[in-house]
Amino acid sequence: MSLLTAADLDAIRISVKVALAATAVTLPFGFVFAYLMTFGRFRGKAVVEVFINLPLTLPPVVIGYLLLLALGSHGWLSPLFELFGIRLIFTWKAAVVASAVVGFPLMVRSIRLAMGAIDHQLVHASRTLGAGKLDTLFSVILPLSRSGIVAGSSLMFARSLGEFGATIIVAGNVPGVTQTIPLAIYDYVSSPGGESAALSLCVVAISISVVVLFFHEYLGAHLARRD
Amino acid sequence: MELVMDVRKKFGDFQLDAGFSLAGDHVGIFGESGSGKSTLVGMLAGLIPPDDGEIRLDGETLFSSRDRIALPPERRRIAMVFQHASLFPHLDVEANLMYGFRRCEKANRRITLAPLVSVLKLDGLLKRGVNKLSGGERQRVALGRAILSNPRLLLMDEPLSALDDSLKYQIMHYLKSASEEFGIPYLFISHSLLEIRLMTSRVLAVGGGRVLRQATPEEVARERMGQSQVGYINLLPAELVRRIDGLYQYRWGSQGLFISAGTENPSAMFELSSRDIILFKKHPEAISARNLLQCRVSEIFPSGNKVGVEMSCGGMPLVAEVVRPAAEELDIRAGSEIYAVVKASSFRRLG
Incomplete structure (x- = not known):
């Protein structure tokens, strides 16, 4: 097995960076969204539910293409980004957006699972003890959703590491800039003689996944013990 | 405590329409399950919005559909003790006790931790996780938490129903003595006439979403003597x-x-x-x-x-x-x- 090249190391670095950033960006939105879906009462909840879960069932390539339409130079959202002087498409930030959109439903699902198990009477207790809605959210709901937040974040991180279809469309496959592990493996496999290099990166991908899953298990067990 | 409620609420087939005024420091609300007493209590605490009507406590309007007033629960200063203690599982006993105290305005912090701990005999429990408490201990901590929020009224919603008989009377003693010691009036909700008789001096009987009558627990007990299986x-x-x-x-x-x-x-x-x-x-x-x-x-x-x-x-x-x-x-x-x-x-x- 050949050692990893500089480009491979770049791919690993970019993968981890994109996955971390995607998880960090998604977490607050996922939390607020899970809260609204669990405790909120509003019209059209079912419609929102379907839309938010769409990325789970759509081919990632479709999401990538839709993102390209939205964020591209003539996209619907491009004026917004121009306003802030941000260029997204074909940068690592686009890969973050792609991962975030694809992984969002996983994050929301995990957090909702934990939030759904919270006894509503605890929320009532906190309100009658003088805590406002926001205070209750941070002092009761957030700590009791920890296990879901941990599970959602690790799932999201792992899913981001594997993101391929949407990423290649909005971020491209530029070594050292937007090339993540899956994209690098794709490159190796499609060029002659790249099998062993592909295999080394596969080993790296497996190792990272195993570490993430162990970390998830450890935190889960730790939280369970504390409760 | 002086409470005036005149409220209506519709849930599917169930319709609550209740108007009454109550005065006293140990008042009961008595009714079978499904009579609407929990809904009444939820409205008073601010957890359930009435469709329309008015709620006044000690002269202050908590809710009025006409004047568009609806004080949120955290501003009513009405603390609740629930059937299942509903302690925060991520906090230890002391943090549970202090939850309401920390959120209470400084000017209203009349009752502090130390005297409460001694009245409710919680000394050895403060650093314990709430999942390591017995049923009776849990309910005592829940009561302490409610009292420490320095409320003007304690709402006890079937606080004894989940306890077995021997614990019931022990907790009842704590409920009464703590309320007396710290001078907090309470509204005690129960489906058990016996509990109502032991805990209150005035009772509102509710049934079918309506107020049936207001009387002394004694009068209600005598009235029911003829229908009851066990007499008076x-x-x-x-x-x-x-x-x-x-x-x-x-x-x-x-x-x-x-x-x-x-x-x-x-x-x-x-x-x-x-x-x-x-x-x-x-x-x-x-x-x-x-x-x-x-x-x-x-x-x-x-x-x-x-x-x-x-x-x-x-x-x-x-x-x-x-x-x-x-x-x-x-x-x-x-x-x-x-x-x-x-x-x-x-x-x-x-x-």
């Missing part, structure tokens, strides 16, 4: 005198009672059904029952096809029931002297 339950507080021949001798008012189900505790509360009392016009010579009480009839009242007989026995009230012909035969009337006979095994100890 007399509550007898008694002091232990001694153990004798396998029985316990207690003092109840100025009378002595022989009771099978006694304990070594110096005082106890016993219940005695109105159906377990036999009345004699004259002193019976020899009877197997261990208790023969000389009483004076203070009042007779009709109850279904029976007659309730309220007597004064050595200064203590006792209610018996007899069928109408028996009442006529014995010529029972207010002022007449009568003998009540009760078996030692008819007394049931509470707690």
Whole structure:
């Protein structure tokens, strides 16, 4: 097995960076969204539910293409980004957006699972003890959703590491800039003689996944013990 | 505490329409499950918005659909004790106790941790996780947490229903003594008439989403005597005198009672059904029952096809029931002297 090249190391670095950033960006939105879906009462909840879960069932390539339409130079959202002087498409930030959109439903699902198990009477207790809605959210709901937040974040991180279809469309496959592990493996496999290099990166991908899953298990067990 | 509520709420088929005004520091709301009492309580606490109406507590408007006032729960200063303690599982006992205190305005922080801990006997528990508490301890912590939020009213929503009998009376004692010690009025919600009688001096009976009547617990109990399977339950507080021949001798008012189900505790509360009392016009010579009480009839009242007989026995009230012909035969009337006979095994100890 050949050692990893500089480009491979770049791919690993970019993968981890994109996955971390995607998880960090998604977490607050996922939390607020899970809260609204669990405790909120509003019209059209079912419609929102379907839309938010769409990325789970759509081919990632479709999401990538839709993102390209939205964020591209003539996209619907491009004026917004121009306003802030941000260029997204074909940068690592686009890969973050792609991962975030694809992984969002996983994050929301995990957090909702934990939030759904919270006894509503605890929320009532906190309100009658003088805590406002926001205070209750941070002092009761957030700590009791920890296990879901941990599970959602690790799932999201792992899913981001594997993101391929949407990423290649909005971020491209530029070594050292937007090339993540899956994209690098794709490159190796499609060029002659790249099998062993592909295999080394596969080993790296497996190792990272195993570490993430162990970390998830450890935190889960730790939280369970504390409760 | 002065509470005025006039509220309406519709949930599917269930319609609540209640208007009443209550005054007193130990008030009960009594009704079967599904009568609407929990909805009433939720509205008072601010957890359930009424469709329309008005809620005023001690002169302050908490809710008014006309004036578009709806104070959120955190600004009502009404603390709740729930059926299941509902302690925060991620906090230890002390953090649970202090949750409401920390959120209470400084000017209102009259009750502090130390005296509360001593009244509720929570000393050794402060650093413990709430999942390591027994049922009774959990409910004491829940009560302490509510009191420490320094509320102007404590709402107790079936706080004893999830506890077994022996714990019930122990917790009841804490509920009463803490409320008295710290001067917080309470509204006690229950489906158990016995609990209502032991905890409150005024009661609102609700049923089918409506207020049926407002009365003393005693009046409600007598009214239900005719329909109830167990008759009227007399509550007898008694002091232990001694153990004798396998029985316990207690003092109840100025009378002595022989009771099978006694304990070594110096005082106890016993219940005695109105159906377990036999009345004699004259002193019976020899009877197997261990208790023969000389009483004076203070009042007779009709109850279904029976007659309730309220007597004064050595200064203590006792209610018996007899069928109408028996009442006529014995010529029972207010002022007449009568003998009540009760078996030692008819007394049931509470707690």
